[in-house]
Amino acid sequence: MVNADIPDRTGGAAISAVGLRKNFAANTVLDNINLDIAPGAFVSIVGKSGCGKSTLLRLLIGLETPSAGTIASPALETGEARIVFQEPRLLPWARVAQNVEVGLGPRAARGDPAALEALTRVGLGARGADWPAQLSGGQRQRVALARALVSKPRLLALDEPLGALDALTRIEMQSLIEQVWRAQGFTALLVTHDVSEAVALGDRVLLIEDRGVALDLAVDLPRPRHRGDAALAAIEGRILDHLFRQPAAGAIPPGEAAETKPLRED
């Protein structure tokens, strides 16, 4: 199925990883990972807590150096990769608009109209003069998203950005992320512990297990996708089956796996 409504994706940056390995002391977290990610793709990375999915993400955008192997992406060479962390990581002593300006990099000018534009895109155009402490958790994460988007990155990494949010805010944020991805055309990498979120947003879902990519599924479904859609549920079921190695009879309802609290991986 080809989605005619998806805009030109030439703005996104491809990533290619060959023979990636990452050791922490004597412990090998990831080994022999080979990946080719198409420009503009939305790739979800799932796996159990501690499987190394966040490490893979951090490797792919150059936050960690691989113990072996290489990563190549035009976005890394030009500094056009951005990340949204699980915590908003806003500067509490800077106003919301100044926090977004941080995303413009060292040459940012105070009062750059791009900051307001990015804030408006995440629905917080009127909150630029507030302190981060005056916002709710979901709003702070939106500001973090605006900060990541303001420089128009070609690669956006999302490291469990919705893990700390309540269920309703999470659904809102998911559609916001999908909407900005469709509008700006960057390559998106989303690490999540929520399999249904991974399937709802990704063109492709990678399951990390035993130091490698255990499953690499294409999710070729039209957008926007509807929660509870049978085709989505089928893909979700396949991933969960693989994770728990149990028959598809629904011994573990998808929702339950999605609601388990994430453990910190770093």
Added chain:
Amino acid sequence: MTADKPSPLAAALPWLMPLGLVALWQISASAGLLPARVLPAPSAVAEAGLRLVQSGDLQQNLAVSFLRAVAGLLIGGAIGFALGLMNGLSRLGETLLDPTLQMIRNVPHLALIPLVIVWFGIEESARVFLVALGVFFPIYLNTLHGIRNVDPQLVEMGRVYGMTPAALFARVILPGALPSIFVGLRYALGIMWLTLIVAETIAANSGIGHMAMQAREFMQTDVIVLSIVIYALLGKLADSATRLLERAFLSWNPAYAKA
């Protein structure tokens, strides 16, 4: 909190206790229960203040004390802040200097008074040196502590978003350390007055402490009490100044923002 302005009654509440005490003091002194030799009446203290203002002695001594305090604070505070920054940002600096500084910190700085008199005599430099030494440690320790406790996640964010080391310092590390630095400043202000009082009482020929010691020789208890009141007011003034600074610089922090 719904009211923007506290009612006059609520505003007067904190003053009730001190004013009551002063009234009680005045009444017992007027009634002859308190001999003036032990504790002169508040009115007598006020009269002494008026007398000293008219002669110009009070202003002169006050100015001398104030200048000593500020000079010591600026010198000791600047060195403490600089070393705190240096050791907070560099492990090598901390390894080289911190153990020595911690050792010196455990010597009560007032114990150095005999040595300081030998070194400087009872010159101005002796008092300023003691004040500087006293304020150095709280500022040094709290600057170091503040920098060490800046959220590492914010520092990582700054690096990932391409901040230069200078920008990282100005936008992340220093603002993050500022609340702790202000705590240090408050401690330092307390120590500043304490040190100055002791130094002026023991070895000085001017200043509020000297004024009090001179009054003791002539049994002028009113002037002694006046000196104590002035020290209390100066301490309060320093504290209020810090509060204002905190409100100006830490308004992002709900704990310091105006209620």
